[in-house]
Amino acid sequence: MDKNKIIQLLPDIAAFVTVVESDSFSAAAKKLGMTPSGISRQISRLEKELQVQLIKRSTRSQSLTHAGQEAYQYGKNILQNAQDVVDLAANHTQEVEGQLTIASPKAFCRQVLQPLLLSFVEQHPKIKLKIEVTDKPIDPIYHDVDVVFKLTNKPQANLVAKNLATNHxxxxxxxxxxxxxxxxxxxxxxxxxxxxxxxxxxxxxxxxxxxxxxxxxxxxxxxxxxxxxxxxxxxxxxxxxxxxxxxxxxxxxxxxxxxxxxxxxxxxxDNYQGEVFMQYLPNLNMPYRQRAFIDFITEQFTCAENKSLMNAINSL
The missing domain is CATH 3.40.190.290 (D-Maltodextrin-Binding Protein; domain 2)
Structure with missing residues (x-):
């Protein structure tokens, strides 16, 4: 299939993914501002071009075929990549704005991070910083957190781990x-x-x-x-x-x-000691606000004027 034909199918792929995620033609049509019959024609056109049935339809229900399940995963990835392009363009505006959520152990947040967090918010008036202060384990995916600070010798394996200092x-x-x-x-x-x-x-x-x-x-x-x-x-x-x-x-x-x-x-x-890690999900196109925060914290732990902060944690 040539590139022009693929480009023509992109709206149909988006409609198909929306139908699957909405679980009905009518709900997908409402979300896309179309009629159910219009959505149905897009799905039929996509099936014709792919020469495979994607959705089993009946008067009462619909279900994905095996090919439909595969097509959904690929289609979802296409839409996510398109969203990443949009986000990348927004990131290059170099505007630190929007909500950023971080999590940190209680004592470390109060004694070390708090003045840095206040400084970051003061420098970026359009940022909204949400801070989860807890000693419980935090998973960025499950708890919807952008950046988590951990005092541990075993950082979470599936995350980027930036070593800031050592605590004892x-x-x-x-x-x-x-x-x-x-x-x-x-x-x-x-x-x-x-x-x-x-x-x-x-x-x-x-x-x-x-x-x-x-x-x-x-x-x-x-x-x-x-x-x-x-x-x-x-x-x-x-x-x-x-x-x-x-x-x-x-x-x-x-x-x-x-x-x-x-x-x-x-x-x-004992527990509650080890390396001080800043962890986050790997993402080549992370929001600019998150990148700005990570760079800011890293600089605070390494620049000369805050060297005493490192020394306070690293040595007695």
Missing amino acids: LVLCASPQYLTQRGMPQHPKQLVDHDCIYLGETIVDNQWRFKTDNEQVTVTVNGRYIVNHTEMRLEAALNHFGIAVLPFFVAKKAIESGALTPVLPHWVLL
């Missing part, structure tokens, strides 16, 4: 608490201390540590158990005990001397 956990307590109770020299000494831990699962009070030469698990106890990072921070600042915190949360308090690192030469093995 730190144990810390107030100098007043440590003066009264003493500074632990080994993880096993934590059993004699009040420890502030998550309490989301029955194993959250089992802290695992390692050095180059040793690995140990300690069951800790304490009077204040909370699964909110900033509340654990406040409890540590108020001398309630030794808290486990992401370093980017404890950084300012440690630098000011309000908190002191505990067992800094031991690595705490």
Whole structure:
């Protein structure tokens, strides 16, 4: 079939896809602003040119033939490619506008991302930024999210994964608490201390540590158990005990001397740490607003004026 004939069939292919997705000729006709008989003629013309039946029709129902199922998938791809062309043209207007949805863990969003997000919105007055703040797993496809931030060592395999930084956990307590109770020299000494831990699962009070030469698990106890990072921070600042915190949360308090690192030469093995990834669906023609956001965040984590942000996460 020559190219001119294929071009002539494009409206019929679009009508066929609309009929399948609308599940009736009348509904498709209403969507396309046509009559049901006009839609029927387009489908018949398409079947004649392809020399195959696409839809089994009866007075009460319609169903796709095997060839119709294949034709629908190809036709749907044609329309999607056409939409991508339209979107590509819109993207080249270089206008950052429309809604963008992102998701991020709570503490990371509050302590690190929030000032960057406010700056992005301030720079682009036509953007509408929707932020999902949650520690639950987020899948961009299922949850309809454009960009998701994850603190993990295993980024989601089917997504683009841009590594922004590294996060680790730190144990810390107030100098007043440590003066009264003493500074632990080994993880096993934590059993004699009040420890502030998550309490989301029955194993959250089992802290695992390692050095180059040793690995140990300690069951800790304490009077204040909370699964909110900033509340654990406040409890540590108020001398309630030794808290486990992401370093980017404890950084300012440690630098000011309000908190002191505990067992800094031991690595705490736990969740909520690892690489900081920005993940999104692979898309050669992604909306310009999404590309602008990804480039903005990447720049914020790498440019010289925000190098302290990286250092806050990467090193103690």
